[in-house]
Amino acid sequence: MAFDPDQVECVGDLASLQRGNTYKSKLLGFPGPILLGLASIERGGGFRSDNLKTYGGDSPEKLRLYPGDLYVSLKDVTQAAHLLGAVVRVPEGVRGRLTQDTVKLVIPGVPSDWKAYLYWLLRTPEYRAYCKANSMGTTNLSLSREDFLSFPVPPLSMARQHAVTVLESIESRINHNRALAANLEAIARRLFKSWFVDFDPVRAKATGEKPPGLADDIAALFPDRFVGSESGEVPEGWVYQPITSIASVLSGGTPKRSATEYWDGDIPWYSVVDAPKGSDTFVVQTSEYITQLGLAKSAAKLLPAGVTILSARGTVGKLALTCGPMTINQSCYAMKCDLGDYFTYFTIAQSIEWLKQNVHGAVFDTITKATLNGMMVVTPPRKVALAFEVIVKPLMLRIETSVRECHILLSIRNLLLPSLISGKLRIEEQGLSNV
Template sequence: MSSEPMPPDTTTPTYGAEVPLALGDLVTLVRGTTYKGSLVGEPGPALLGLGSIEPGGGFRDTDFKTYGGECPAKLMLAPGDLFAALKGATKDGKMIGSVARVPPLVPSGRLTQDTVKLQFHHRDKPTQSYVYWLLRTPQYREYCAGRATGSAVVALSRDDFLAYPVPAMTPLRAKMAELFDEIETRIALLRETNATLEAIAQALFKSWFVDFDPVRARQQGLAPEGMDEATAALFPDGFEESELGLLPKGWKVCAFTETIDVIGGGTPKTSVREYWNGKLPWFSVADAPATSDVYAVSTEKHISELGLANSSTKLLRVGTTIISARGTVGKLALTGCPMTMNQSCYAFQGKAHDSYFTYFSTRRLVEALKQRAHGSVFDTITRDTLAGVSVTYPDFPVIQSFERVVQSVMERIRENLFQAQTLSTLRDTLLPRLISGQLRLPDAQAELEGALP
């Protein structure tokens, strides 16, 4: 980025000065309504509530629940529509005012009682894009924080939201919004690629360890499809009875805990400042990635080396499986970089010195573990819960062969996530300049091109 920024656009007011327009001059708000819980999960549009918005802004790609009940047209959302949260689920205020744009992967959505739709007076894509990115700037976040009300749950009033000053959309600002759209598109493409790659690895795991396709092929005297002779020879050529039904000869039925080393997490004392804001990522359930992302490559909070030394947590190597075990249970991640975790999580490292076999095995056990979770206040997965689940366990050479086969696919997923993180950092660095007007677009475009190989 050039050290000689373009002079501010003096033809339009900057943030904080008197401006000719407020957000309410461009949009009205449509508030969502409650819905019948008995119809959740029925075929219909996705329910887009607080969980579908990233704190601070952006669409959160998650497992959406659908709704089969009444959905009036005014409550419906289509790709490209903007919706926002005027209240937060927590006291920190990070959610209030946060805006999201419905992506193409969600063909239709429905507002909930926690979200509002921005209904533009005039639907033109450049204006909608400009407003979307304006409401992602740190200046807008400061505006929301300064007008938050409430003690138990903070909120932003409808009037304050609509009163937000909108600097005129100059040609420079329009071009900047286009640049941010391009960054968002590239991030979305990386995530779509990851979803495809994850599906490939998941399908191979299912073929080998659930459907036992190589064993069935050998039983019939056939060469397993897509497998070299040396790998095929690692699989037995028949089945035998077990407590879980017919399993490949020689494979064991054992407790899940016999296949992994279980590691607990911990939290350094929050009262000791030296323990926090260090360089070590500290994982909590809030950092769990979307399913297709697989890896956690960053966390909201970090601790220091001193904090690590003075807590019960440990530094986890890359490729360790983490599962949330208290409160919101069953959220999974593979560590994409060395990191620590809090006491509400467990980490699993495979006895066969594996990463991917343990991760995909755990994914298949999540529902069983959630059903066995218990607790008087919070649902909790305990070590006894883990020990109470039986699994099919192949010989070490088969596991290690699976690791080798999927390694390139899994590493590609990890690399794509780091590239997406780089693009997100670039976007967040440039966003404040949407209002200030201080940007040299050629330099920004060059930096965008250099963000990907």
């Protein structure tokens, strides 16, 4: 039967649902499709790319997901309902499998413009409110298939088509920026590992060779021999010592919640929920802000740009770099040293797995200052660290620019999404036609 847009009144007129099933945890990490469960969904919808795992078990075709496919979660494990009904479009390069927590939208014979329209319709704040209003359960929330399929679909007018086109362009640009940031961060990380973990320039000089790819003045900074240390051989003149010997460690604080005059100011207040996604690295805005009075009346401290933030309680090991004045809560540490902001960041990033394996706490995993005192690093002379800083600075600044642009684009997207329900927004009037 040919597709008839005049017959579309609700989601069920466009799609049917294919539910996923359970998997065997012992087969995680084996070759196979990526498991696309709750962990693959951003709050409110969208693809979350960190901590994805492949699955080597049974993956029948009906449970498989391919680029462009849509899937949703009809459940949530929190009352906030951030994931309830949240929709995801599988990105390029991802081959996935449903889990017991996700459902695929089967959309046969529907034109691509309608499929894109459906995706963005399910990203609107009106749809998010609909999901929460129709949720069932007290501890774990669920949304019935019937309620999901009954969500109204307004006609795809010219105004809505134009809005979808701009939304698609915005998402494409965001994806481009994030891919660029990931590539640049990977380059900087590889250089750090080559110089300060594998000691490649020193190894080359120790065999009488010129370090490949290094200018003569940079190569001259590295020694040509190793000496013994507690960790084994390290480059001559380099020091094996606790991270706290080279970096200052500050904790944060939370202004009194009952004092309204402490909140909703203009000072960013960072908590782990603000941790950058993937390779974004920088935190440019936070979900909460405090006032000058809140800063003065709490243990929170105003941090400068270039400080590495480490989450230390609950969700441990999340990193961020500040790119402007900011405060943090007491579940985080702020770390800075005179060997360079980026050197400090990558030094800590290199030891994240060690930190996660050495947490304390019976109820919550906690990184204490004692944990940091036990985090040993091999430290080069300052001139070597600063040479690294000079080389990676353009890469890191480009990442910061990309992250800032993504935040602007997300703001435009959030402004535009409600128009898919109202159909009233004229793109030209909002200055968005050239996005």
